[in-house]
Amino acid sequence: MFPGVSINVESGNLQGQVSVLDGVPALVATASTAGLIGAVKLIYSLADAISKGFTLAAEPFIYGLLQVYYNELGGNQLIYVMGVAETATMTDVVTSTNASGLIKLLQAQTSVNLVAVARKPVAGYNAGAAFLDSDVAAAVTASKTLLAARQVANMPVRLFIEGRVANENTANAYSPNTATNGFASVVLGGTTANGSAAVTLALARAVKYGAHVKLGSGQNGALSVQNIYVGTKSIDERLDMTTLHDAGFLTFHKRAGLSGYYFGRDNMCAADDFNILVHGRVIDKAQRIAAIASAPYIEDYIRMNADGTINDTDANDLETVIKSAIRSKMSEQISGVQVKIDTNQDLINTSTLAISVSVLPLGYLTWITITLGLTASITA
DSSP: OOOOOOOOOOOOOOOOOOTTTTTEEEEEEEEOGGGGBBBBEEESHHHHHTTTTTTTTTTHHHHHHHHHHHHHTTSSSEHHHHHHOOOOHHHHHOTTTOOOOOHHHHHHHHHHOOEEEEEEOOTTTOOOOBOOHHHHHHHHHHHHHHHHHHHHHOOEEEEEEEEBBTTSSOOOOOOGSOOOBBTEEEEEOOOSSSSSHHHHHHHHHHHSSSSTTTOGGGGOOSOSSSSEEEEEETTTTSSOHHHHHOOOOOOEEEOOOOOEEEEEOOBOOOOOOTSSHHHHHHHHHHHHHHHHGGGTTTTTTOOOOTTSBBBHHHHHHHHHHHHHHHHHTTTTOOSSSEOOOOOOOOOOHHOOOEEEEEEOOOOOSSOOOOOOOSSOOOOO
C-alpha cells in the first residue's frame, strides 16, 4: 500500500463566490444521442450545453435539468455532465463496480463533490406498484459502497437521487431516513407534472452558496421555480407533504406570509449526525483541507522521546498546521475546530500517526417557537 493520508469520518454526539472545496457539481442522466453516452462534458451555461449537443430537440430530458439548474443560478457556472444509456437505471449508475457509471466521472474529475443522478425511463419500463419507482430505494442502497469509498480516498461526495413517483395515489411506504446512507439524499418534487424530481434545483442551491448554508435558508429567498409537483399534483394540493418530509425526503414547501417555494429541511438518507446535508458538506470540506494540509508530512520524520512517545513540540506543530488550514478556509462556516495528536502512540513500529480532528458546526434554526399572549403591562 502506498504512503498517504487516511481519514476516518465518524458520527459524534451532536444534538443537533463559493470555493472549489464547497461545490463542484456534476449531473449524470439518461441521454439518447450515442455520442453523448459515456462522455463527460464540462458545461458553463445553457447556451454552452446546447452547443455541445444537449438541445431541447435532441436531449429534452437533460436540457430540462440544465435549464432548471441555470435558471436557479442566474448566471454561468460550471457543471460536469455525463449521459448514460436510456436502459440504465439509477442503481446501475451508482453501483461501484459499473465502470460506465458515476465512478467513471468521479475518477476523471476528482474535484467533484456534489452529484445529481436522474433518469427518464424507456417506454414499457416497470416501476413497480409502490408510490416511488423501485429504482429509488435500490439506488440509495447501492450508492453507499461507492460514496464510502470516495470518502476513504479523501474525495468525498454527496449525492442527490431523483425521487421518481410511480404511483402518486398510493401511500408512500419508503423512509429515506432509515437507509443509513448519509452520503445520499432523495429529492421529491419536480417542476413538471410527470413524476420527475428537480435534482438540479437542489444541486444549484448547493453550488450557489457555501457548504454551511442550508438549501432552504430564508435569507436567500424563494426558489426560482413557479410550480412544484409530486407526480401530477401541485404540492399545494397534496395533504401528505409533512408526512413525506418527516420520512426523510428532501422536498419543498411554502412559508406563511411569503411567496414562492422553499426547500424544507435538507434531509439525507440517515438518522445520525449526517442526517442533514450541511453537516456532510462541512465535514467533507474539512476532510479535504486536512488531507491537503497533512500531505507534505507523508514519509517525513518526527522526533521521539526516550520512552517511545512522540515529541510534544513536533506533535503540537502538526496540530497547528492542520487547525490553521481548516480555520483559514472555514472560519465563517464552523463554530470551532480542535486538532489533537495523542503522543502515546507506537509510531516507530507502525509508522502510522493518528490525528483527531473535531469540528464544531454552526447551529441551525430549523424550527422557531414563539410564545404569544396578551399582557396588561410591558417591562422595558
